[in-house]
Structure formats: C-alpha cells, structure tokens
Amino acid sequence: MAGPRPEDWSPDQPIVQLIDVHKSFGSFEVLKGISFDVRKGEVVCIIGPSGSGKSTLIRCINALVPVTAGTIRVEGIEVADPKLDKLALRRKVGMVFQQYNLFPHKTALANVMMAPIHVLGQDRREVEVRARALLAKVRLAGKEDAYPGELSGGQQQRVAIARSLAMRPDVMLFDEVTAALDPETVKEVLVTIRELAEEGMTCLLVTHEMNFARDVADHIYFTDRGVIVEHGPPATFFASAQDERTRRFLSQVL
C-alpha cells in the first residue's frame, strides 16, 4: 500500500494517524491493533490501567520504539518506513516524559536553548530571547540559571515542556508527565498544558488525571491489554461508558 507522501499532507487531514498498530516485545504483544486519528489543534487523552501499553503507544509515534506492524503517519510521514528520516519526524513532534529527563549538566535556559541551536542551527541570540520568553510562559522567569538539581519536580517538568516547545513542534506528546510529581505541583504543570491546549497546540497525553481529561480533552481513548476498548468525547465517555472494563476502571479512579 503506497501511503500519501508528506508533501501531499494538508492540515485538514489527521495530523497523527494510527492504523492497526501492533507492537511486540519478544513473544509478548503489548499493542494488539490500535487505530485512531488526531486532528490539528485537538487534545487527545489516552487513559487506562498500568501496563496496558499506553507509554509504548506514545513512544511509537516519534519512533523511539519501532512498531511491529501497522501504519503510523505524522503529517503524512510514514513512521514505520525503514527509510524514515527520524530527525525530520522528531522536529515536528515534541515529547515530555514522566521523569522530566532534563540534561543535568546544563542550566534551565541552556536546556531550552540546546536543541534549536544545535539541531535547527538557529542563531544563538534569537534562540535565547525565545527561550527566556518560553521560561516566562511556563512561569519560571528568574530560574534561567538554575540547574535541574536545584529545581522541584514541577519546575523541572515545566522546563522540560519549554525545552520541547523551543523546537516549535506541531504535535506535543505527554507521557504521564504528572505521575512522578507531588500532588501540590501537579496543578502547576497541568495549568501549563491547559494553556498550551487553549492556544491550539495539538496534544496527545497519556494521563491518570481524570479531571484534567474531562476538562481539557476533545477525545478520550481507554486502552486495556493492548486494545482500545472505549472512546468518545469526555461528556459521553464519563457519563455513559458502555464497556464493563472501562466502567470498573472509572469507578476506581473517580
């Protein structure tokens, strides 16, 4: 099947498209045929019990994890293509991790500035202006010269968001970004993501924050044991879940 070429992609088509994605680690099948679309500007949340393959799923989208079978397209780029230009794909897709993963030997400002300077080859002074603005946007003005070890978890996570945004991605992936945070710092990170979503950034989140999903998501997917068992907009998803597993999960977390 010859898929569409990146130059044929237009913003009215799904920006991220998954068709029957399978992923196995050895003989263990983590993803058993996942399909969904994300449109430009949409906020999509993936929820589900631990070990249901959510993190693997989101890592497949920027080719950190190769898929076993199926199709993933990001703006028309075939992610599963063996000749994939990973760097071109990753310039379009930002990613934020559960453990922040800031570069510990660099200050907050340097963390944000590194990729635009060294990957995109942009002018240092121009990047610095933008990086300072981004840190201010995530409410970290004044922390430019702090090293990650000197920042709280919530602050580190917001630096990580700013670092990802500095690349001006078209899609942002969030992999359980609040799971490692103290309850009181969860909110400051969620506020940042909500603002991002309100500005029109396409966001794909794996999350356990049900209230956040209900308030911010355009569409929610519930995965269990490698398949999507239920999906829908928050209103119908939370009010009238059809699937037994979904109902049980929701009754436990809500």
Added chain:
Amino acid sequence: MSGPDRPGGLPVLLPFVAPRSEARLRPAHAWLLCGLGTVALPAWAQAGTASLPPLEVVLKWAPLLLTGFAFNVAISLMAMLLGTLAGTGLGLAMLAEGAVLRRVAWAVTQVFRNVPWLVLLFFVMFLVPFQVTVFGLRVPLPDWVKATFGFSLPVMANVAEIVRGAVRSVPTTQWEAAESLAFTRRQILWRIILPQCAKRMLPPWMNVYALIAMATVQASIVGVTEMLTLTAQVHAAEGGRPELFAPLYGFALLCFFLYCYPIDRLTARLERRFETR
C-alpha cells in the same frame, strides 16, 4: 672470582639489557657487582676520590637522578595523552551501532587490558623501528619515545573501558530525551552524554595515571635512560658500595611516592565528592 663466568654463577638470572653498544655505564654492571657482593672498585674510583657518605652521594647525584625522574614523568604524561585519545576513540567504538566495529573494539580492549604491561613494552620496543621515514624525512624514534608508545597501549585499553562504563552508566532516559529533540547520535554522545560522564571518569582516569607513572620504571629493563636506569648507573659509578644501595634506591622511591601519593589522595577526594552528589 668475579664476572659472569664464575662457576656456579647464574647469568640467566641477570636482568635483560637492550643492546646499546655506546652506553658508557651499563646497569648490568651494577646489578652484577651487587649480586656477587664483590668489593672490587672500578678504575675511576681508585683515582684518588675518597668515598663520600651515602647522603652526600645522593645529594651529589640528585640533579642527574631528578633529570631521570623528569623522563619518567614525561613518558607517563605522553603515554597518558596518547592513551586517552586512543582510548576514548576505542571506548566509543565499543558503543558504536555497527556490530563489527563494536566487536573489534571490544576484542582490542580485552587483549590490551589483560596482558602484562612489560610484555607490551617489549613488543613495542622490538617491533617499532628506531627511525621512520615520513615524506622523505627521517624521524628518529629514541627509546623513550618507543617506551611511551608501549605504555600508551594499556592506558588506551583502560581508558576505553572507563569511557564505555561511564557512558553506560548514564540513564537511557537521557538518550530518549535527546533523541526526541532530534539530536543525532553523535551530538547526543558529545553534547549530552560525555559531558555528564566527565566527572565520573575523572577518578578512575587519575587512578590509571598513577599506575602508569609508577610503571614507567619498567622502561629501565629495556634500556631507556630513566630514573631507575640512572640510579643503577650512579650506584655503579660510586663503586657499587653496598651501603649506597638503600639511599640511592630510597631516593627513587621517595620521588615516586611524593609524586603519586598526592594524585592518589586527590582521586579519593574527588571520588567521595562525586559520590555524595
């Protein structure tokens, strides 16, 4: 009753000396004289010079002996420089994506890490020519330069292992974060992983240096004029008096100790500091 032909003598036990016909003072003489315990004085000692007390002998020869020590330091520093450059390359090759390169680098590291340094030294001394011709220009390779190459081989292998271990010790999440920012593999290594490793690599690297600095005396066995060689020659020049043995070699011992002990302490301090962070 002197000389190697003495019946019952065991010349096979004598230290090996590289053929150096022009050498004026041969360490073998000193060893031989001491070994046999003879009191026969060489000709120049009989020419009127009174025997100096041991400490004065050491003082008298200290400038020459310290020149020899400077050679040990120079050999160790150069070997460390060469070995670190080659070892970093080899260590990174062990982390390469290509399986062939990775395996070859691994094999090279294992070989040079698991053979005696002295054997490597012998190999280099006899395999490397005394001069090389580069673009029609003849470059002489004196013994001490060859010895430097010889010592840089074990340094290379040990540094390679240090680099590999340090890179491996950085969590894979750092790689993931950098990859998702579209850094290339090379950029990730040089800009993100290795700078984080530098601190971790410093103490073991200094450890290797202290070991190689002490090992440079092995160069005396292949005839390089370094401190131990000179000490033996001085001993012979002073008539091989047994009472000079301890002061002269004690002086060499002291020089190495004063040089290596601070390195050792500093290494330990750095290790503790990096551990607590």
